[in-house]
Amino acid sequence: MKQLTLLVSLFTTILVLNSSSLVAQIQQGGNRLIRVAEIGQLADSINVWGDVGSSGRFIVPEDTKLPELISYSFGYNVLRGNQNNIDWAKTQIEVKVSRYNADRRFVEVAYFRYRYHDPEPKEMFEFDLQNNDIVSLQVRRKPSFTDYVDVVAPVVSVIATSILLIENLRN
Missing domain, CATH: 1.20.5 (Single alpha-helices involved in coiled-coils or other helix-helix interfaces)
Structure with missing residues (x-):
């Protein structure tokens, strides 16, 4: 016992x-x-920012490619806001990779832009990530008619209310 x-x-x-x-x-x-990397495995530490499911500093195995890193961060995030039905056909994905060179003077940038329904650019699969890289992702879409209405309607409402208030004060 x-x-x-x-x-x-x-x-x-x-x-x-x-x-x-x-x-x-x-x-x-x-x-x-x-x-993400196993303990004892050679690893790089990479920052992931922007429209992803989980942003942060990732410790990934060396030779990790951009699509793998995006998967580690739970993929592209749904657009922010109160949109329920998003037309993904009009959506663009932008991926930017920033790093400093050895002299810490010049910021090198790799930039990939493609539509959501198009295949990922071949260069993304060939791009070598390095330690302390910063990967920024942004999901963009073209504005729809309701977006314009959402901006214009409050302005028109304030102007109309102000006119009615001034007219009532005059009487």
């Missing part, structure tokens, strides 16, 4: 220690680190 209790307590201790180290890998001092 003592051996069983000792074995259970040892197993519980190992479980608690492993789970706390896992949390430390994911949340270190308020910074959001997402570990």
Whole structure:
């Protein structure tokens, strides 16, 4: 019975220690680190910003390509706002990769733009990510008629209300 209790307590201790180290890998001092690479594997640390499902600093295996990194960040995010039915045919995806060269003077940028329904550019699969790269993703779409109405309607409403208020004050 003592051996069983000792074995259970040892197993519980190992479980608690492993789970706390896992949390430390994911949340270190308020910074959001997402570990994709296995521990001991050569890895790069890459920042992902913008319209993705999960932005943050990713620790990924070396030789990770852009489409893999986008998958690690849960893909493109739904457009922000109150749009329920988005016409994806008019949507463009923009992916920008920024990095400093060895002299820390010049920012090199790779830029990919394509429509959502088109295949990803071949260059995205061939682009080599490096340590401390910044990958920014933006989902854009052409404005629709309702977008223009959403902007113009409040302005027209304020003008009409002001005219009615001035007319009532004159009488």
